[in-house]
Amino acid sequence: MSDTLALLGGSKVINFELNRYNSLGPEEVEAAKKVVESGNLSQFLGCWDPDFYGGPKVQEFEMNCREYFNVKHAITVNSWTSGLIAAIGAIGIEPGDEIIVSPWTMSASATAILHWNAIPVFADIEPNTYCIDPVSIEKNISPYTKAIMVVDIFGQSANMEEINRIAKKHNLKVINDTAQSPGSLYKGKYTGTLGDIGGYSLNYHKHIHTGEGGILVTNDDELAERMQLIRNHAEAVVKDKGVTNLTNMVGYNFRLGEIECAIGIEQLKKLDSKIKSRIHAAERLRNGLKGLSGLKLPEIRSGATHVYYIFPMEIDEKVTGVSKNRIYEALVAEGVSDISLQYANLHLLPMYQKKIAYGSKGFPWTSDICKREVDYSKGICPVAEGLNDSTYLGYEMCVREFPDEHVDLVIRAFQKVWNHLNLLK
Ligand SMILES: *Cc1c(COP(=O)(O)O)cnc(C)c1O
Numbered sequence: 089m090s091d092t093l094a095l096l097g098g099s100k101v102i103n104f105e106l107n108r109y110n111s112l113g114p115e116e117v118e119a120a121k122k123v124v125e126s127g128n129l130s131q132f133l134g135c136w137d138p139d140f141y142g143g144p145k146v147q148e149f150e151m152n153c154r155e156y157f158n159v160k161h162a163i164t165v166n167s168w169t170s171g172l173i174a175a176i177g178a179i180g181i182e183p184g185d186e187i188i189v190s191p192w193t194m195s196a197s198a199t200a201i202l203h204w205n206a207i208p209v210f211a212d213i214e215p216n217t218y219c220i221d222p223v224s225i226e227k228n229i230s231p232y233t234k235a236i237m238v239v240d241i242f243g244q245s246a247n248m249e250e251i252n253r254i255a256k257k258h259n260l261k262v263i264n265d266t267a268q269s270p271g272s273l274y275k276g277k278y279t280g281t282l283g284d285i286g287g288y289s290l291n292y293h294k295h296i297h298t299g300e301g302g303i304l305v306t307n308d309d310e311l312a313e314r315m316q317l318i319r320n321h322a323e324a325v326v327k328d329k330g331v332t333n334l335t336n337m338v339g340y341n342f343r344l345g346e347i348e349c350a351i352g353i354e355q356l357k358k359l360d361s362k363i364k365s366r367i368h369a370a371e372r373l374r375n376g377l378k379g380l381s382g383l384k385l386p387e388i389r390s391g392a393t394h395v396y397y398i399f400p401m402e403i404d405e406k407v408t409g410v411s412k413n414r415i416y417e418a419l420v421a422e423g424v425s426d427i428s429l430q431y432a433n434l435h436l437l438p439m440y441q442k443k444i445a446y447g448s449k450g451f452p453w454t455s456d457i458c459k460r461e462v463d464y465s466k467g468i469c470p471v472a473e474g475l476n477d478s479t480y481l482g483y484e485m486c487v488r489e490f491p492d493e494h495v496d497l498v499i500r501a502f503q504k505v506w507n508h509l510n511l512l513k
């Protein structure tokens with residue numbers, strides 16, 4: 089292999105496509121086949137009936153999730169975005185209420201808030217874990233704040249001890265968007281189970297999946313009932329079910345099917361082993377990249393485990409003397425795929441910058457329900473913004489299987505680029 093950088097005409101370290109991550113196997117095929125053969129692809133009824141809670145596979149998968157995550161209630165939904173919407177409706181949010189959320193997350197963490205005509209308020213993130221910063225949460229609390237949308241980003245928990253303390257002090261609800269961190273632990277408990285409501289995505293690039301889908305978890309009976317209602321045409325059911333609290337009982341169809349739940353049952357059995365191999369690959373990568381100057385490797389919160397949806401790194405351009413964009417180009421040229429220079433800064437999306445969401449006239453921000461001017465300008469989240477602007481380099485481990493020899497190739501590509509940084513200046 090030529091030692092010349094591929095970017096400068098040499099040969100690539102990785103000259104084939106690394107294996108796609110695939111958690112599916114014959115067990116899922118068999119489980120899905122059985123459901124099809126049964127002829128029962130969904131058994132939900134939108135009226136008050138035993139089938140209001142779905143068919144056998146829905147109920148079995150939910151029971152297994154309760155047991156795995158050690159929670160009182162697990163509720164399947166047809167996507168985690170649906171789950172977030174159900175969660176926010178369930179806590180009784182009023183139009184114009186504010187929910188504090190991280191900008192460093194997938195867009196649905198914040199749009200789920202807007203879906204109830206509530207107002208997302210962006211708090212900055214912690215520099216080393218990229219999770220929402222409790223100090224910034226507290227600074228952003230207003231008389232209108234009702235909840236905190238905590239995102240357990242990239243594979244590990246946010247600082248839930250501190251966040252729960254703040255929530256208690258200010259009487260706020262806590263929702264955990266744990267889409268990227270199923271099976272990770274925080275002080276001995278599963279991430280996502282430490283707030284009022286949490287949950288996980290089952291879309292195809294998460295640790296385990298059902299194509300599309302999500303799981304809500306909570307230990308609160310009333311919130312569970314309200315989420316089950318929102319999942320399944322609440323308005324049509326409340327009267328017969330004897331529900332008197334009509335707040336946000338505007339129903340949706342967020343129901344997950346029998347095939348997905350049958351697949352989910354098999355996927356959940358694999359979660360521990362999938363996490364184990366992901367952690368193994370990440371630790372091997374960490375060892376191999378250790379010592380590359382100016383490259384910061386992911387930090388794990390004390391008392392937490394990390395399950396590496398993304399392996400986040402940072403490049404200190406002052407140390408490397410080369411911009412992260414140039415290093416990125418050199419890595420991509422060596423055949424390192426699935427790295428990215430940016431993650432989200434949601435507040436900078438056109439929707440927030442122009443404050444145009446529902447209709448064209450600025451609803452909800454321009455409406456009477458919005459009680460104050462909320463600031464989305466660049467500069468409000470300096471840590472999150474700084475990452476995208478100059479330091480962040482994420483390795484999307486969720487995309488690939490990582491046998492040791494492939495991790496070693498990735499390491500070799502990084503080492504090769506670092507050995508030639510002077511040529512990239
Ligand atoms: C994937 C993801 C979602 C959305 O989940 P879907 O199941 O795709 O709707 C929400 N939040 C975060 C942080 C995610 O990574």
